[in-house]
Amino acid sequence: MKQQSEIMWQPTTEQITQSNLHHFMSFLKQKQQLNFSNYNDLYQWSIKESAVFWKSLWQFCDVIASQPASNVTLVGHQLKDTRWFVGAELNFAENLLRYRDDRPAIIFNNEQNDRREYSYRELYELVAKVASYLRQHGVDKNDRVVGILPNIPETIVAMLATTSIGAIWSSCSPDFGKEALFDRLSQIQPKILFTCDGYFYNGKTFPLNEKISWLQEQLSSIEEIIAIPYIDQPLATKHRNFDALLTTKEQPLEFTSVPFDHPLYIMYSSGTTGVPKCIVHGAGGTLLQHLKELKLHTDITRDDKFFYYTTCGWMMWNWYVSGLALGCTLIQYEGAPFYPTPSKLLDFIDDEAITVFGTSAKYLSALSKEKIQPKKTHSLKTLRQILSTGSPLVAKNFEYVYQELKQDVCLSSISGGTDIISCFALGNPILPVYKGELQCIGLGMAVKIFNEQGEPVIGEKGDLVCTNAFPSMPVYFWNDPEGVKYYNSYFAKYPNVWAHGDFAEITPRNTVIIYGRSDAVLNPGGVRIGTAEIYRQIEKISEVTDSLTVSQEWDDDNRIILFVVLKENVPLTPELKANIKNEIREHCSPRHVPAKIIAVKDIPRTLSGKIVELAVRETIHNRPVKNLSSIANPESLAYFTNLSELQEA
Secondary structure, eight states, X not given: OOOOXXXXXXXXXXXXXXXXXXXXXXXXXXXHOOOOSSHHHHHHHHHHTHHHHHHHHHHHTTOOEEEOOSEEEEXXXXXXXXXXXXXXXXXXXXXXXXXXXXXXXXXXXXXXXXXXXXXXXXXXXXXHHHHHHHHHTTOXXXXXXXXXXXXXXXXXXXXXXXXXXXXXEEEEOTTSXXXXXXXXXXXXXXXXXXXXXXXXXXXXXXXXHHHHHHHHHHOTTOOEEEEEOOSSOXXXXXXXXXXXXXXXXXXXXXXXXXXXXXXXXXXXXXXXXXXXXXXXXXXXXXXXXXXXXXIIISOOOTTOEEEEOOOTTSHHHHHXXXXXXXXXXXXXXXXXXXXSSTTHHHHHHXXXXXXXXXXXXXXXXXXXXXXXXXXXXXXXXXXXXXXXXXXXXXXXXXXXXXXXXXXXXXEEEOEEETTTTXXXXXXXXXXXXXXXXXXXXOTTOOEEEEOTTSOBOSSSOEEEEEOXXXXXXXXXXXXXXXXXXXXXXXXXXXXXXXXXXXXXXXXXXXXXXXXXXSSSOBOGGGOOBOHHHHHHHHTTOTTEEEEEEEEEEETTEEEEEEEEEEOTTOOOOHHHHHHHHHHHHHHTOGGGSOSEEEEOSOOOBBTTSOBOHHHHHHHHTTOOOSOGGGBSOGGGGGGGSSOGGGGOO
16 A cells, blocks of 8 residues: 655654653663663563563552552463452542642633633542542442533542542433433443533533433432532432532542552443443553553643543543643533534634644544634644544545644544553654554554454554553453453454454554444444444334444545335335434434435345344445355345435535
8 A cells, every 4th residue: 555654743852852752761761771762662662571561651650559569460361361460559539639739620611601720629629528428428439420421520520539439430421312321321230320400512402301310210229319500400300419519528538449450430332232331441450551641642741731522421531531640731621612613622722722632533624624724813822732533534634734723733643442441543742743644553552453364464454453461451341240242342353362343554664544443333423333222213113124324434534324124115205214313313312313314125134134234334335245155135235336325415
């Protein structure tokens, strides 16, 4: 493949020598007598001497622990059985609350211009009060506390209070439908639910009263609902007002020490083959991986104002909040990115002097399509780095950033996932940015691209895999005592190798190009959506007898296409399309709604009766379908060939 070799940005000598990554190299030279002249040498060492690397990172980042590790790695028979920092005990929240001064920890704003600011001292005091209340009401280690919340400061406070106790935090975006929420929360049986009365988006108000009342009836495990007043429409269901927690007599914040692999977060898979899998991430692994990625790869310092446009149902929220451990200022925004004007977030950069701006590839693409020229309308003088993830950032949008947004900025396209609550490919403050390429593979991550024979290749497309263990692998799946779901999710494809499900390429210069998902997960705008979640709603539509949904590559992103088989003599009317979309929107989320609904006569299935989404996806992109012999009715693929509707917006 011809490489996109154009360099878009290069760090100056001063930027390199002042970076945290350079300081880490100096630290290794002093402590380990290791002399690295470039990133690739450092990376190769971090793979070969994995235990020494992670231990050195622990020391460099000053991880707070009540008990040191007796053994950095305890290698199991299988990759997934490797244990890290055996014997170590720590508390995640204590590491994020290490600073307790008057420097700003959080600056928040929203569509209503409800700007609020909290210092590290104030954040610590708020967490202490909420944690004290939770302890008084019986929350203990291993209890599950969940949030159905927008991205507001109280969400961070609730998470830190929960994890300070050693309890397990899980969150979902409030725009999820009630059944999508139930599918997730019913599996983990939460004890406490933090929520709010509603949220704002795109100039509209969305009350949560009906949704929360229904969930309270369905989830008998919930002992108390704590509601944050946000839209001034109080919940009708029985609840405790969040503000009442802040009147609790303040007790010193006690941090419960837990083992390195103690459960911290429960995240959710996309639910491709059923209800979403509950992925459990450990306290130590999450902390250490995030410290590596934020301090070394993103170069976050106390002087940074760090923003990421995210919901609390996306792993980027968990990732970005860990920036507190580095003492930076987190900048939060809640609302639509283009409301009331397309320049809203660009205004925010200037208003709050943001230095690191995180967003999605779709957002940058939308700015380009709107012909926004920030160079002409905004200062952006503080902005030093743009982070992009969610979907591949195409080459032309690299050009847009440097031509129309800012020339002197490190544009870091990053890629990872909920499964690892972190990244495989990242930014790098000491490497150049090449058009259309991710700067590097993350330290300590033995990422390779496997061809169809399971062999590592360079400069060719294939499956993105990881051949060594790393601390942020899930500690287990909830309700998976034998580890069968865990094994099948990552290790069934290649023996003792993590298969991530991305279709990618490592270039000869060790940059990475991501081409999308290699499995059936839908990914519009970077939001992972499982086909099964959509199918469960389609089953309620009496006119539809069968359905299949896939992603179509479209407009620098992906869009959801839904194919339906209708009852005999039933036409696909505008009213029926609207009914289908409304059902999906109400019971899943607005992000699940298909861009196109197309009627077909038959759906391809395997010999065992499973629908074959990947074959349809390849067909609509005019790519050859492999393993036709596994399809019971391959003639049905003709219905998906050269469809005129898929050439239209």
